[in-house]
Amino acid sequence: MTLATTRKAMRLRCVIGMFALAGAGAGYAAPALAQDGAEPEGLETITVTARKQTENLQSTPISITAFSAERLEAQGITQVNRIQDFTPNLTFANIPSNSGIASNAAVYIRGIGQNDFAPTVEPGVGIYIDGVYLGRTAGGVFDLIDVASIEVLRGPQGTLFGRNTIGGAINLTTLQPDDTLRAKMDMKYGTDDLVNVRAMVSGPLADGLFAKVSAGISRQDGYVDAPNLGVKFGNKDTKTVRGALRFAPGGSPLEVTLAGDYTRDKSNGAPVVVTGIDETATGSFVTLANVIGSGTGNPGDCLTAAAASNTACYNSRLYSRDTNYATDPTFSDLELWSAALTVSYQLADEIEVKSITALRRINGTFAQDRDGSNLGINYVYDTFTQKQFSQEFQIVGKALDGRLNWVTGLYFFKEKGKDINPIDFLVVYANSGGYYDYKNWAAFAQLGFEITDGLTLTGGIRYTDDRKSYLPDQYVISTLEPFLSIPTGTRIVPYEWVDANVKKWTPMANLSWQATPDLMAYVTYSQGFKGGGYTQRVFPPEESLPSFRPETVDSYEAGFKLMALGNRLRFNGAAFYTDYNDMQLLVADASRVGPFITNAGKARIQGFELETNIAPGGGFRLNAAVGMTDAKFKRLEDGVQGLTLDSKFVMVSKWTVSASAEKEFLMDAAGTLTPHLDWSYRSGFYTNANGINTPELYQPGYSVFNANLRWQDEGQHLSLTLGVDNIGNRKFRTFGDYQPSFGFYMQAFDRGRQYYAKLGYSF
Template identity: 80%
Template sequence: MAKAISNGNHALSSLLLAGLLATTSGAALAQEQGGAPGGGDALETITVTARKQAENLQDTPISITAFSAQRLEAQGIAQVNRIQDFTPNLTFANIPSNSGVASNAAVYIRGIGQSDFAPTVEPGVGIYVDGVYLGRTVGGVFDLIDVNSVEVLRGPQGTLFGRNTIGGAINVTTIQPDDSVRVKGDFKYGTDNLVNLRAMVSGPLADGLYAKVAGGIFRQDGYVNAPALGKKLGNKDSSTIRGTLRLAPQDSGLEVTLSADYTRDKSHGAPVVVTGIDPAAAGSFVTLQNFIATGFGNPADCLTTAAVTNTNCYNQRLYSNDTNYSTGPTFSDLKLWSASLTASYEIADDMQLKSITAIRRINGSFAQDRDGSNLGINHVYDVFTQKQFSQEFQFVGKAMDGRLNWVTGLYFFKEKGQDINPIDFLVVSAQSGGYYDYKNWAAFAQLGFKVTEALTLTGGLRYTEDRKDYLPDQYVVSTLLPFLDIPTGTRTVPYQTVEANVNKWTPMVSLSYQVQPDLMLYATYSQGFKGGGYTQRIFPPEPSLPSFRPETVDSYEAGFKLMALDNRLRLNAAAFYTNYQDMQLLVADASRVGPFITNAGKARIQGLEIEGNFVPGDGWRLNAAAGMTDAKFKRLDAGVQGLALDSKFVLVSKWTLSASVEKEIELGGAGALTPHVDWSYRSGFFTNANGINDPHLYQPGYSVVNASIRWQDPSRVYSLTFGVDNIADKKFRVFGDYQPSFGFYMQAFDRGRQYYARAGVSF
């Protein structure tokens, strides 16, 4: 497989053929209208809101993958990060970064994203829930309980979405209550005492007044032994509740929706293990520990076979793929809640005013004994809080008999909080972290004009002011003499507020041509940016807090969208080329302890996506998708360490492939059976930027196959599903970390094969 994929021309030909024959990911359906979800003689109409208004996917000149509630269920997706398995050129990982947080979204689209959770750096892909931007990646890997659709928008969305959508956006919409009384619920039990319980009730309270309540409980045992801590890491213990009240008086043109939710996510800690050390890291803390353990002799003596039982040595006794030997506190505890008020008013048939007001809070504490041993080499603790407020006004409309459409608006975002980060590094204890206070203002407009009935020109522009104040509160608590002689209380950086401010225009222009009713061609140029910031983790002391500049991209995209065979075949494809300037990377520096963020230089990224669905009839549904991301550094800034021009992007595969097949088998009066099989493939990638293509941090290409069979009663009210995920029990890497100043490799692997049964009700 790997050899075949390395042949670019052969692979592309095969993918195009596969697209024509079987073809968007089994994923590809947002709000569905018409057609049967399980099959039927024609594909559904897909409605998306990627451009702030409801549009047919096939009429939207953007590369989008969309998932409906039905598709999420068919693919067995209960947590948002699982969409990466069926979305071309998407990485949605859950990694602890440089902390012990158990829910941290590391999202990359077309090679652009961010893995660090620290509030001094922004995510590269924006996540939105019902139009509300989630400012922090902490808590960003959430469970899906009442989701109506999930849309993945590739490429910078710098006009309509703006802040930190340099790589793209993930747009989640929840089910809105209406006149219909709806009850949904399911119970899932599986491997390692997996228990998922989800429920939703929605319907009218009075004329024009509707309500919805939804909630979920998600539990599962851990799978990495931590004997000294008396628990297993990688467990899940999360609960969520959401309530919605919607006022929509008939014929009034007014609609007001109030929503609120609360989530508690508590776990034993991320499922990380130590897999090795780097003997060449002569100045590392591991080497210093082994120097002490040998009575100030030869540190290499700790690495001999005879020393394997020496508990003062840091050596191969700690290496494992399923056991962590930590003795220090390791846990993750998050509380998240939010509320939003969305009001819209129909000024006229073709004009609407909309307001989205929202608040969100995160309170978290998490800790990790990162060295995975009984030795105090690297332990971190975080007290993390965030408060955000956002206000958006939109004016959407059409004119000139529908030839002109527009979206204009104003946006304000404010957040403040802290990440106080005590650390213990063998010879020093210190406090790291600080307090942040950010504000963001923007004005935007996007206009589309039908030059002819077939040709549409769309242009957009956004002006953004981004203001960031950060106060580092970092000082030495104690040091171990004679190895380090820094007085207690010494500030590692001055206790003074620093600023990172930027004003930026981001344009977009798109040309689409409707060759025929079922075929559209389009080409788009768009620009995106992400604000600059500061490195949070500093040691030894420095005269000022190191900073980094904003990063920008210029993206060029061309594609087509096709419906064929009497709406039985949908085939969408896009090719793109991106210039990436001043890219922000988390890298190592031999002069500093711990990672830091820097502007690495310039890169170019090119690639393609192809997605499709095919319903040949008789209950069959075939889906396939493929993505290629070819990312290459073109220039590295002076002083960047641990990287070379041939270094690979972190967590980014060149190839992402997926396919699925399902068939609804009618059983007459006994209901229906739907067998489903899906396959996904990711080519090799590196899990960490530190070290030039370090093989210890490389995950070779791998495939995952899942299968399920669902029974539904004749009324489609009750269902029972049996399934198995990761049939081949692949234990692939999902996280890896190496820092030269510490000298050990820390990694996390997938849980492996899982069985489950799910019983559901929906009416």
């Protein structure tokens, strides 16, 4: 047995042991009593809306991780991507993609996702806020202001959620105003002058009319020095405001909610640095820059120790983990707003009709000196806009004394916009990008019938008509002679609309068995798909715009959900097997400048998730989770470069493990004191934004420990929290990029250890 195999076996035994110990501790220890002598404390009941209706988590036959507002608060989560630390088989990263955008959600569930923000490719995991789909990943890493719950749905959600949920969905629900007057405010200060202020007030305006207003400001200094620009990359400057007006007169079957939000997210730029060059990439732009800079025509002269300080050379003078020597403007500026009108009507005792109408708009400009030098090897600039409109109609009902339940509906989605992307690549200055206009129609239905007591068969199907039109606006502005000579104005690809249309049926079948009131088991087969599209970044010129086909998955899942020990133990698990066909992958090779998307081939993904929550009493709370994603290529398309059947999926860890513990101490009139400790582990993964396994961009497995101490007054109105994140100061890789045509490695690393104090008040 090899050392690596031994370590993997030991790690698996530790994980299994952790769950066994958690279960044994709850099973054999005497139940702790609450300090007032009442019955033993139990776990909270979690309700979810994963199937377009409100259900108990434990009776919903889907693999879900759910966070309540209280759990998010206890674990110190104030930004949505932090849920990846406590959700098995989830990657929720903030990466600059190939543009320098500072807020871009790269989300993967069970190995399926996407990390590029470009409008010519779709995300593989859908993000929804109050039932509204966010069509673009730009701005997808946001602060949590008034979130009531977050649900992570694993596996394809192709029936009720539809397109671009091939890997799963993240469903956020915000707090809805009602007749209870409530307010909340907290102020957080921490490392690098972190200032995070949030406030919310909600309550009645008149009989049957309720309102909510919330706002937040988040600022923090950067941690990657850019001395030539006089700034630090990785800073934060975000402002958000939300509002909702709800009309729900007592006794009326009608309920109307009008909601809106506005966010401005500005940054000096993503915290990337240059860490090295590939000396074997002899045809790269870095090599050409060193041919010019050496003065002798020999690029090797730039790589000697004597040339280390030569500013005409691209070499080790630029390598760093905390400094970027960029000279061209680098920044990220996003403005987002949305509005949604939700109308529900109780048509009968067991039938509800709902309409969700939504608008959303994104305006952004971002630029990045990607080579991090004075040599102008790779500079990109984006002007990005998106306008989306969506309309969904739902009918949710029950019949036959609750034995029959159904959801059916119609969906329409439209988006249009542009991503105009000038590029400066040493020998060529060109305009890239283009304009897009997409439409999506769908009809869906899901029917569940309780065949016999506890045994329910559910079937669902969705028909989708997905149509995309794209106009590339790409032409040469100038070239550097004698190295390259292309006439000004030459079209890189034809200036003509291209279409990528697909019509698709996505079925689902589920059989669940409520064996006892506390134990449920299920099996599911489901399909998902993601539409095809086009490569936006093209050079050298081609006769037509490169395209790629839709990708599809067939997923098989079996799971169980258990409540035990008088609602003090929750233990849920699922195992899955997925056939992944026509996998869309962002790749790069030396024959093209810039990354492109292709159908890489076929893969299979298998694994499992286990999650447990324990409340043994006495104010104790224990949580643990483990996920395993084993992804393997089964077939590669001809012409796919840089990949083999042994290549690993990028941004995806095989193992994700987490655990947390907290204990509430009652101090009578002095209030409560709750220490909290959590740990998360991710096994090694490749960080390259493109699908190639670049050894220099490999992040070995790592652990992160966080802790906080929270005090609340006796009335639970005033609170003070002191905490530290990343206690071990692990500055792990969060992003990497290497493209053979450029020849340098760029990476981003975590900020490291952070301290904070948070003062809050609510009623």
